Amino acid sequence: MNNKNNDIVGSGSHTYRWVDNWAKLPAGKQFGFTHSVAEDTQGRIHIHNTSIDSVAVFDADGKFIRSWGGDLFEGSAHGMQYSKENGEEFFYFADPGRRRVIKTTLDGKVLFQLEYPKESGVYANKDEYKPTNIAIAPNGDFYVADGYGLFYIHQYDKNAHYIRTIGKPGTGPGEFKCSHGVTIDSRSGKPLLLVADRQNVRLQYLTLDGKPLSIVNHDLLYPCHFDIRGTDLLIPDLYGRLTIFDKDNRLVTQLGENPGIEKAAGWPNVPHEQRLIGKFNSPHMAIWDRAGNIFCVEWISDGRVTKLQRVG
Numbered sequence: 001m002n003n004k005n006n007d008i009v010g011s012g013s014h015t016y017r018w019v020d021n022w023a024k025l026p027a028g029k030q031f032g033f034t035h036s037v038a039e040d041t042q043g044r045i046h047i048h049n050t051s052i053d054s055v056a057v058f059d060a061d062g063k064f065i066r067s068w069g070g071d072l073f074e075g076s077a078h079g080m081q082y083s084k085e086n087g088e089e090f091f092y093f094a095d096p097g098r099r100r101v102i103k104t105t106l107d108g109k110v111l112f113q114l115e116y117p118k119e120s121g122v123y124a125n126k127d128e129y130k131p132t133n134i135a136i137a138p139n140g141d142f143y144v145a146d147g148y149g150l151f152y153i154h155q156y157d158k159n160a161h162y163i164r165t166i167g168k169p170g171t172g173p174g175e176f177k178c179s180h181g182v183t184i185d186s187r188s189g190k191p192l193l194l195v196a197d198r199q200n201v202r203l204q205y206l207t208l209d210g211k212p213l214s215i216v217n218h219d220l221l222y223p224c225h226f227d228i229r230g231t232d233l234l235i236p237d238l239y240g241r242l243t244i245f246d247k248d249n250r251l252v253t254q255l256g257e258n259p260g261i262e263k264a265a266g267w268p269n270v271p272h273e274q275r276l277i278g279k280f281n282s283p284h285m286a287i288w289d290r291a292g293n294i295f296c297v298e299w300i301s302d303g304r305v306t307k308l309q310r311v312g
Contacts, residue, residue: 006278009255009308014244016255016294016308020277022062023305029053029067031303036080036285037295040089040106045295048073048080048093049303055080055091055108062307068108079133079225085140085158096130096148103160114144117154120165133225135182137208138191145195147180153195155210166193166210171200174212181225184208185233187247196223196235203235203249219243219251222262229288236283238262242296255294255308256280269301280306 007018023045025031032050039045044065047056054069054077076097083090090111093102101114116129123129132147140158143166153166153176167174181196185205192213193206202217221239228234231247240258245251258279264270268282275281281304286296294308 009278010253014253015311017311018277019307019309022307023047023058024062024064026064033299033301034297034303034305035077037287037297038080038082039287039289047297047305048077050075050077081134081136083136092134092142094131094134094144096132099126099129101131101144112160114160117162119162120154122150122152122165133181135184137184143182143193145179145182147178151176151179153179153182164210183226185228187231194226196225198222198224216249225285227287234286234288236286236296238282238284240280242283242286268299275304
């Protein structure tokens with residue numbers, strides 16, 4: 001790595017110190033593509049990636065604790081959504097390679113597995129279904145975004161019973177072209193379904209029963225997913241930056257911006273000497289931890305995990 005004088009990014013209350021290669025893997029272990037990141041109630045950071053150590057767990061200082069999931073996910077990692085339900089902690093996984101959704105405990109015990117939603121009537125066969133991310137509503141309903149399949153969003157109740165299918169492929173309101181990320185946004189005081197409509201380069205808001213409401217299409221490049229802290233919305237933008245919007249979805253700041261990186265030879269798998277401190281390559285998911293630090297994982301073949309330590 002180089003560019004070490006540029007380890008401060010952002011401004012004001014959104015100023016961060018870039019902590020490169022935060023996650024310290026033991027000798028003999030190597031990330032695959034790093035897709036998702038989550039924090040649990042003990043402050044441990046979980047990294048979902050395509051290696052045999054598919055869910056790698058680290059303490060707050062980046063020290064490796066354990067890993068699991070190679071038998072479930074190796075080679076096919078994608079969406080990992082943390083959920084706390086009645087005092088217990090769980091993960092929901094969207095697995096596009098094996099065309100399924102899985103709910104597990106934090107140590108990998110499988111609680112249920114959902115195959116493709118035949119009830120929807122929109123699929124000729126299971127191969128058309130490739131789920132990418134999951135959102136969980138306050139009442140326990142969850143929404144599965146078929147971002148790499150036919151782009152629909154499927155709603156289930158807390159017991160994993162199918163409710164409805166939302167949207168369709170296209171470019172109009174309530175239509176999606178790679179419904180890659182999905183979350184529940186309650187910043188307005190009312191929970192709404194928020195979709196990262198990636199290939200349409202926009203965000204879409206819908207009611208929880210799927211009625212289209214509004215579209216956000218500014219200051220975005222290729223939005224992947226979301227995290228929310230207070231009134232701020234964090235958006236990992238695959239083409240080399242993190243974007244933060246305020247409660248009215250006005251731009252606050254963009255972090256680690258790396259213009260044109262998606263056009264670099266071999267992208268996203270650029271050589272290590274081109275992975276610069278202060279510059280993102282291919283952010284796929286990012287979260288705030290309880291202290292307001294940001295953890296970002298990038299879609300790159302041997303993984304990249306960066307901590308932005310809050311200093312503002």
